[in-house]
């Protein structure tokens with residue numbers, strides 16, 4: 358699935374990628390250099406193979422995409438990023454969108470259009486002005502004409518931004534959406550700290566306050582899951598496996614289902630425990646979820 362991230366230079370495209378799928382924090386993206394031409398990043402997300410094309414937005418590159426529109430072909434999802442801190446560029450953004458969209462159409466594509474009203478924050482920006490700009494942006498002809506799915510985004514609300522990106526990635530997969538919602542509901546009812554992710558370390562959902570920021574799992578936990586997965590594959594030679602670690606008062610269990618899905622359960626003995634029934638119910642549900650992921654990756 359090809360996702361094209363498009364917008365004028367400096368509107369925040371690379372930052373959006375980096376703070377969601379790229380595993381960086383908002384502070385780390387402050388001094389990103391401009392993207393030269395375009396960069397393609399590949400991701401396996403819940404069994405779906407995604408290639409995310411970050412199209413550098415400087416004038417010379419914009420010109421070259423339109424001269425070689427083939428590079429825009431096969432876009433399934435077009436994410437257009439509009440910088441709310443630069444209203445003087447709205448008109449230019451409007452015509453850039455129109456040119457890119459026309460080029461994709463001419464290549465036979467029919468992308469789903471998503472719009473990010475980006476930098477919706479008051480980081481070095483005035484609140485009143487921001488709201489004014491938003492109202493002005495909503496009147497842009499391309500937005501009125503195409504009625505894209507809209508999001509108010511900021512890298513400074515990283516968890517929310519990641520949630521939006523996740524929604525966009527799975528929007529075409531109804532069963533998958535239901536399973537993700539199901540997992541969320543389950544976790545909300547449990548007292549143990551739980552993270553559901555895929556074996557590549559993409560967080561699907563968790564119930565730990567203040568834990569996750571981007572889509573990528575924290576590095577130490579990601580490495581732990583990789584290690585467990587290598588053991589499952591090469592030593593146990595099974596589709597699914599469980600691993601556990603205990604110290605005096607803490608217990609950590611990693612369950613891997615059907616090659617793809619992992620459930621990390623962290624139990625602190627000082628805290629009230631969940632009944633074993635509830636935990637095994639969750640694990641059964643996640644096993645079904647894993648089957649679905651396998652189906653999807655075979656369809657893709």
Ligand SMILES: Nc1nc2c(ncn2[C@@H]2O[C@H](COP(=O)(O)OP(=O)(O)O)[C@@H](O)[C@H]2O)c(=O)[nH]1
Nearest residue numbers: 366367368369370371372387389476480511512
């Ligand atoms: N205030 C604010 N600044 C942002 C946000 N996202 C990106 N930026 C800043 O905008 C500048 C350009 O970002 P970059 O990702 O390189 O833009 P690109 O050219 O579209 O890839 C950088 O200084 C970022 O720190 C945001 O959500 N809010």
Ligand SMILES: [Mg+2]
Nearest residue numbers: 370371391392
């Ligand atoms: Mg860039």
